[in-house]
Amino acid sequence: MGDDPASRIYVNNKKKACEYCGIESFEYAMPAETTHEELMALIEKLNNDDRVDGILCQLPIPKHLDEKAVINAIRPDKDVDAFHPANVGKIMIGDYDFLPCTPAGVMELIKESGIDISGKECVVIGRSNIVGKPMAMLLLHAHGTVTICHSRTKDLAETVRRADVVVAAVGVPELIKGDMIKEGAVVIDVGMNRLADKKLVGDVEFESAAKKASAITPVPGGVGPMTIAMLMKNTVKAALVHSENK
Numbered sequence: 132m133g134d135d136p137a138s139r140i141y142v143n144n145k146k147k148a149c150e151y152c153g154i155e156s157f158e159y160a161m162p163a164e165t166t167h168e169e170l171m172a173l174i175e176k177l178n179n180d181d182r183v184d185g186i187l188c189q190l191p192i193p194k195h196l197d198e199k200a201v202i203n204a205i206r207p208d209k210d211v212d213a214f215h216p217a218n219v220g221k222i223m224i225g226d227y228d229f230l231p232c233t234p235a236g237v238m239e240l241i242k243e244s245g246i247d248i249s250g251k252e253c254v255v256i257g258r259s260n261i262v263g264k265p266m267a268m269l270l271l272h273a274h275g276t277v278t279i280c281h282s283r284t285k286d287l288a289e290t291v292r293r294a295d296v297v298v299a300a301v302g303v304p305e306l307i308k309g310d311m312i313k314e315g316a317v318v319i320d321v322g323m324n325r326l327a328d329k330k331l332v333g334d335v336e337f338e339s340a341a342k343k344a345s346a347i348t349p350v351p352g353g354v355g356p357m358t359i360a361m362l363m364k365n366t367v368k369a370a371l372v373h374s375e376n377k
């Protein structure tokens with residue numbers, strides 16, 4: 132929707148990933164002045180299109196449109212972003228079809244690195260519906276002891292210092308410094324912040340944090356590609372479910 136430059140990059144990367152995986156993708160680049168009715172009509176069309184197993188509306192959308200209505204309109208079994216309340220509810224009870232892509236990517240990184248979350252102090256910084264909250268839930272399902280920090284947390288540094296596992300999803304460049312990281316902690320940086328000089332940095336100050344961490348993800352090249360990989364996984368899963376039901 133519209134011409135957000137970051138969205139353009141994300142959509143292009145997702146299209147490339149689809150091509151790489153052998154998934155056919157259809158792009159509907161809608162102008163910023165698209166009406167609510169037009170957008171709803173498109174979603175309805177895709178909901179009923181048997182060639183389509185997954186639907187993704189790249190957020191943010193222009194201010195005059197209702198993001199919540201868009202998320203609610205996507206058929207839950209085609210909601211490969213896992214933003215629909217039905218899918219969010221399933222994540223809460225640990226009985227899910229789709230996992231939200233970014234938190235799922237973080238869990239995959241942790242698993243593939245041989246890190247066991249069970250019993251660990253996990254601190255998630257950020258409480259958004261798309262990253263922070265589901266991230267905390269997945270860490271909890273993996274038996275972590277989870278704390279969620281946010282903009283009103285009183286002593287962020289002290290809370291982060293307790294953590295065996297830190298997941299930063301804030302959107303503030305290099306907010307988390309090395310002196311806030313416990314020796315040997317695992318540090319996952321979800322943040323993607325574009326500085327004035329166009330440089331892309333995370334929410335963690337990589338150099339200082341890397342000196343303390345036992346494992347740390349870089350930005351770019353850490354969580355970002357995992358998010359797209361998990362989107363592909365969800366789409367394949369949706370296709371399998373749909374083909375079983377045909």
Ligand code: NAD
Nearest residue numbers: 233257258259262281282300301302321322323354355358
């Ligand atoms: P958001 O703006 O919706 O949420 C940010 C959260 O951070 C809020 O809950 C807020 O309470 C908290 N916060 C803000 N300032 C804080 C502070 N000073 N101390 C502690 N907490 C603070 O953002 P989001 O959509 O969750 O995204 C967070 C970051 O992750 C952004 O940089 C975004 O670009 C990035 N992101 C990356 C991916 C990926 O694939 N790598 C996917 C989604 C988001």
